[in-house]
Amino acid sequence: MSLDPTALPVSIDATAKALLAHDYVAERELATTVFLALKLQRPLFLEGEPGTGKTEIAKTLAAMLGRPLIRLQCFEGLDLAGAAYEWNYARQMMAIRVAEAEGTAAHGRLDDELFGERFLIKRALLQAIDPANLVPPVLLIDELDRADEPFEAFLLEVLSDFQITVPELGTVRAVEPPIVVITSNRTREIHDAVKRRCLYHWVGFPDAARERAILARRVPGAPEALSAQIVAFVQKLRGIDLYKLPGVAETIEWTRALMALDALVLDPQTVQHTLGVILKYQDDIARMQGGEAARLLAEVQDAMRSAGRA
Structure with missing residues (x-):
């Protein structure tokens, strides 16, 4: 079974x-x-x-x-009416007018109907x-x-x-x-x-191994070398005192953006031009522009070369 x-x-x-x-x-x-x-x-x-x-x-x-x-x-400003329920006052008023026109407004049954499920808007x-x-x-x-x-x-x-x-x-x-x-x-x-x-x-933020596993699932067509560099760069970026650290969602979005640009590996110019995909505040982008992003990328590439030789 x-x-x-x-x-x-x-x-x-x-x-x-x-x-x-x-x-x-x-x-x-x-x-x-x-x-x-x-x-x-x-x-x-x-x-x-x-x-x-x-x-x-x-x-x-x-x-x-x-x-x-x-x-x-x-x-x-979210309240009970926006989160749970509210009464459809327009329909209630219409029902009252119809009842008045038909001469049935005085009956107690109308009061019960006005606050029944027919007039309840469920949030x-x-x-x-x-x-x-x-x-x-x-x-x-x-x-x-x-x-x-x-x-x-x-x-x-x-x-x-x-x-x-x-x-x-x-x-x-x-x-x-x-x-x-x-x-x-x-x-x-x-x-x-x-x-x-x-x-x-x-x-929390994932470690490098889990983030690479996430990328393999979410962006299965990404080249392995590119994914490894992206994860290593983002992991390094999270060690810097930025206003808003990039999350996994930004890692995935950046990978998709780089693939759309037909990038096979990271290079300083591509990183500079796409910082707005992973960083969402101008102060953070300004801090990483120029030599800072290039320095970080160089550290990533050196560490990966050393790991490859080990």
Whole structure:
């Protein structure tokens, strides 16, 4: 009998293997945390630098388990109406006018109908715990640190009991909990009350070996020599005090850009002309322009030649 590809993995190794089958190269610690989050039905809280693959975990889990992905992109000013639900006031007013025209507005039944599901607009949080869901989705609450601190209080009921209380309707509770992934770039601290309800993992920059493995998966057509130089250069770049260090996403994007330029190896001119692909702030680009990028590239090439002779 064939295995169900949508079934939850039964071990840490199976989790890592399933992620790898969808081109996500996870370190052992992350695979362990993901396995436990799935096994214990606990939200997964991922914190780390931008571009290190936090959001990609939710996308990979949705693809891996054959579940719909519901994404709540956080931003300053996000409130309950934008994240969970709101009432369709325009339709409610139209229903009132129709009832008045038909002479049925005085009946108590209209009051009950106005705050029924027909007039309820379900946003991401309510969609994720909707008891009508045939398959529990993956709920991605992305960049929670961008939302205002008071918004975190709205999440506590969802994270603890997978339910939302709508005063006019009552409590909406998931039949089976969704898989919840919360990400933060740590531009501010997230309240302990949120973290206590989750399994936590810091997603750091990968070492050179894992970053090369990621490139082999994400940009399979890249020449091996070029990939090795790109990873070594980016690893060196992360050792410099820049405003925004390049993440794995930038490494992948830079590789694709260099391939579009038909580059086979790195050279100082190509690096200079493409710094804007891996560095996103002018001060960082200005610091690396001129001799600094060339010096860094020379160090990379010398280290690779020495390793080749060893």
